[in-house]
Amino acid sequence: MNTPAPPLARQLRDATRDAHRDLDHHPALQCLLATTLTREAYVASLLALYPAHAALEHRVCREIARLGLSLQVPRRLPHLADDIETLGLAPEASASDPGHPPGSLATLAGELYVLEGSRLGGRVIAERLRRTLGPDVPHAFFSLDMAPGEWQRRLAELEALCPPGNQDAAVVGAREAFVRFRHQLDTRFRAIPTHPAPAVETGPAVDL
Secondary structure (H helix, E strand, O other), X not given: OXXXXXXXXXXXXHHOHHHHHHHHOOHHHHHHHOOOOOHHHHHHHHHHHHHHHHHHHHHHHHHHHHOOOOOOOOOOHHHHHHHHHHOOOOOOOOOOOOOOOOOOHHHHHHHHHXXXXXXXXXXXXXXXXXXXXXXXXXXXXXHOOOOOOHHHHHHHHHXXXXXXXXXXXXXXXXXXXXXXXXXXXXXXXXOOOOOOOOOOOOOOOOOO
């Protein structure tokens, strides 16, 4: 039996449902699920994902340090860099949030919701990559899945992190995180033709 999501998690899920769905349908992510995926298209997707994920992960970790919090966030960026380098390329460094001011505990809760929620679909993508490109294809970034109950524990942490009455600020933080992530993908992704795959929900809008 699934544990009901805390109130903040439900509000974040509902408020970002459209943004999450739009991101799931982005060609950089959908191509990963195509049965016709090539290594060239896979590389193009990873190269676009790197600056998008780097900006969000760096932002969250920087805010955790600035606010003096003890939250532990798995660092997935080194795994993504390793995957790209194993495929024979070098990830492109991204700018560090120019013009984006420090946030609050509430906005951090929203950003962390997006960052950690992005891990939820990793197992689906990793399994598809192994079937399409073979078991030796580097996919460590997508293989850092959540242990049973980990997502529920993270949602409880977010609930405790967000001060009472600041849920709307958390929603703003989550929505802006989606917008910035999508902008990076739009800017960096160079589409390699593949047949489209059915959309699969891979992030924090899953119902719990």
